[in-house]
Amino acid sequence: ADYSGADATVQATNDSSIVSKASTAAAGYFEDAFVGHVAVRGPKGRLIRRSPLVHRCYYVRHLGVFQMQETFLRSCISPGDPYNVVVLGAGFDTGALRRGWPQGLRGYFEVDFPAVLSRKAALLRQAQVLRPDWLHSCGADLRDTAEVEASLKHAGVDFQVPTLLIAEVVLAYMEYKEGNALIEWVAKSFPNCLFGVYEQIGPHDPFGRFMRRHFIQRQCPLRALLFAPDLEAQRSRFRSFDRVDAANMTSILAAAPRDELARAFQLEAFDEFEEFHLKCVHYFCLAAMSGTCTRAKRQWE
Numbered sequence: 425a426d427y428s429g430a431d432a433t434v435q436a437t438n439d440s441s442i443v444s445k446a447s448t449a450a451a452g453y454f455e456d457a458f459v460g461h462v463a464v465r466g467p468k469g470r471l472i473r474r475s476p477l478v479h480r481c482y483y484v485r486h487l488g489v490f491q492m493q494e495t496f497l498r499s500c501i502s503p504g505d506p507y508n509v510v511v512l513g514a515g516f517d518t519g520a521l522r523r524g525w526p527q528g529l530r531g532y533f534e535v536d537f538p539a540v541l542s543r544k545a546a547l548l549r550q551a552q553v554l555r556p557d558w559l560h561s562c563g564a565d566l567r568d569t570a571e572v573e574a575s576l577k578h579a580g581v582d583f584q585v586p587t588l589l590i591a592e593v594v595l596a597y598m599e600y601k602e603g604n605a606l607i608e609w610v611a612k613s614f615p616n617c618l619f620g621v622y623e624q625i626g627p628h629d630p631f632g633r634f635m636r637r638h639f640i641q642r643q644c645p646l647r648a649l650l651f652a653p654d655l656e657a658q659r660s661r662f663r664s665f666d667r668v669d670a671a672n673m674t675s676i677l678a679a680a681p682r683d684e685l686a687r688a689f690q691l692e693a694f695d696e697f698e699e700f701h702l703k704c705v706h707y708f709c710l711a712a713m714s715g716t717c718t719r720a721k722r723q724w725e
């Protein structure tokens with residue numbers, strides 16, 4: 425990656441996840457006509473191919489985020505009502521373009537470091553992808569909530585209308601206290617929201633926080649993930665919200681339609697069931713809700 429400065433390693437985590445998303449889409453797990461335009465390419469400009477285990481894990485991640493989007497769209501707003509989508513640490517994710525957003529969308533706001541967002545915009549321009557006028561790039565450092573707020577206000581966010589916020593593997597790259605400050609800021613700023621989070625959880629480990637900080641400061645974000653807090657600790661970070669639903673990825677799978685899972689799981693020969701199970705119990709989805717969005721239907725046990 426061509427990022428520079430102290431946050432380059434964190435910004436580069438996006439490059440690795442977008443390669444996996446592009447590989448998973450190319451293998452047929454989900455449809456995405458845009459991800460190939462932004463994915464970092466391998467030798468001779470070819471898409472880099474990941475293993476079937478990685479594909480399954482990204483497929484489950486896709487299902488989890490999709491389920492949270494659906495919950496918001498189906499039960500937090502009525503047809504035609506105004507709403508926003510705000511993606512924190514959006515990276516090169518193509519959710520804005522990939523799915524049809526129903527009527528009422530006031531704006532789709534992607535927040536990330538300016539260097540990441542301008543690279544993404546350049547890649548989409550190069551591929552001649554038309555940018556819808558409701559899609560806004562909000563360059564900001566998520567550790568600075570005043571900057572995030574100013575950037576969103578500048579782009580025209582209406583903080584009062586129901587808002588779907590998504591943070592997909594983002595909080596894990598921030599210091600615990602900085603992540604908590606961002607969560608508190610969301611709770612305070614969006615009185616009617618569903619904040620959907622997809623992250624890693626670790627087994628309870630008294631040295632976990634210390635080790636996370638050590639690896640974050642040493643710019644080893646992937647190692648920092650190994651010391652993620654457990655599910656109960658994660659839930660308690662969102663206690664300012666009116667309601668919090670959280671479940672690991674085995675529950676997300678259980679909530680997915682059987683025929684869809686059958687379709688996806690016959691796409692490739694697969695024999696790494698223990699590893700897949702382990703991955704599923706080490707990642708989770710969490711939906712924190714406030715105001716009118718607390719009426720969302722519960723979908724995970």
Ligand code: SAM
Binds near residue numbers: 436
């Ligand atoms: N959410 C995207 C996805 O799932 O494809 C990208 C995930 S990537 C692993 C993490 C993203 O969070 C990167 O794009 C990184 O730049 C962004 N990020 C992490 N810390 C950030 C911060 N302090 N300010 C702004 N963006 C941040």
